[in-house]
Amino acid sequence: MDSLWDVLVVTAITIILYRNCFRLLRSKFCNQLPLGSLGWPFIGETIEFISCAYSDRPETFMDKRRRLYGKVFKSHIFGSPTIVSTDAEVSKFILQSDAKAFVPSYPKSLTELMGKSSILLINGSLQKRIHGLVGAFFKSSHLKAQITKDMECYVKLSMASWTENNPIYLQDETKNISFQVLVKILISLNPGQSMEFLKKQFQEFIAGLMALPVNIPGSRLYQSLQAKRNMVKLVKKIIQERKSCGISTVPKDVMEVLLKDENEELTDDLIAENMIDMMIPGEDSVPILMTLAVKYLSDCPAALQQLTEENLKMKGQKEQLGEALHWSDYLSMPFTQSVITETLRMGNIIIGVMRKAMKDMKIKGYLILKGWSVLTYFRSVHLDDNHYDCPYKFNPWRWQERELSSCNFTPFGGGQRLCPGLDLARLEASIFLHHFVTHFRWIAEEDKIINFPTVRMKKRMPVWVKRRRDP
């Protein structure tokens, strides 16, 4: 028995060493691979990457290597040899490539939770189809008009409960508002028992996104998968009810958009699973956008004053006309949009995206080998002083003369997988800021931005509010 065990161990070690030697030899002979270091055996440079990621300046990991090796370099993080791109043009090329060149790459626990047919993982024609359908629906003025009313309603309801005697935790408030909006857009669920059930299950579900990929009873991943099953069951019940009542001619939510499509691959199971998976990119990012905007405004009185004046003016004009604000009114206030853009640039809510190379590729002279991971790191581009003067300064005025559509500004990614929720994220942030600054003055308590594993405020952004008495 002992000797069989020995043989197995020796064989396993030989295979691992052989694989690593093969990779190293391959990379040694490929002298066009970007410069860089693969770090320690197995762990590579992961520990340094993570310790920088937890600091105030996660990009120091990149800065150090950019100085030594240039804007594109090789490393070894999260168990894979990785090419890191902090070069806007190289990243643009990668994002625009199709699945023959690069496919999404996520940690194992995340892929298990999302399932094989998640829009975040699938490639080819089905991904294009779902992306196109969802993107067109999110862009439609019909949805924007309808969702503006819902967004206003949830924002006002939340703000009505705020008191002046206790701090308001903005991160929690905005999370609550955004979740309600997201669920309304996806499956038209209104606040109530099912919404509370979904919210609770979703928290269980996302707790497993960064867990160890061990799926045994009692493990974090197991509990998260169970929560996902519970949510999928609820969504499938809603699908059945919707089908039995007949689906509206003009779809009212993403679920109906997908149910109405004739593509046979869009089964009820796939649609139900994707309703949950689509909550992942939207659930955390929009509330953090709103929270960070308030944080930066609290630290920049001149910007806060200009934004408040712009919003009070719009409110006054609409009141005179006896009209409610339309979605296009919210998006037409240029300074408010510049504040949101600058928050996206500085906040780097999504620091970058990971891909896996499906074949050997050469981009701008850099070789990327098949099977390697690629990290397109937006944060370094957004904070590069070659692209932005004083990049660490919150300066919304810089957007008055700048183009938004540039490969130096990619908070929503780009190419094939450009975030379909980008307009909605801006609209929701604009509505929240409008009602916040026109109804309240506030004093923010000292708080700190944490950047890893997701961007958030250490103390959940406590603010002391006072209702405005002026018109």
Ligand code: HEM
């Ligand atoms: C501030 C808010 C947001 C930010 C910064 C953001 C950022 C991103 C980024 C960078 C990607 C590209 C991922 C990749 O290339 O692999 C993405 C994809 C995606 N986002 Fe967003 N997002 C936001 C809000 C939303 C919202 C509100 C929704 C609504 C449901 C949404 C739905 C999606 C979906 C479905 C994808 C996947 C698209 C695909 O792979 O085809 N996002 N988002």
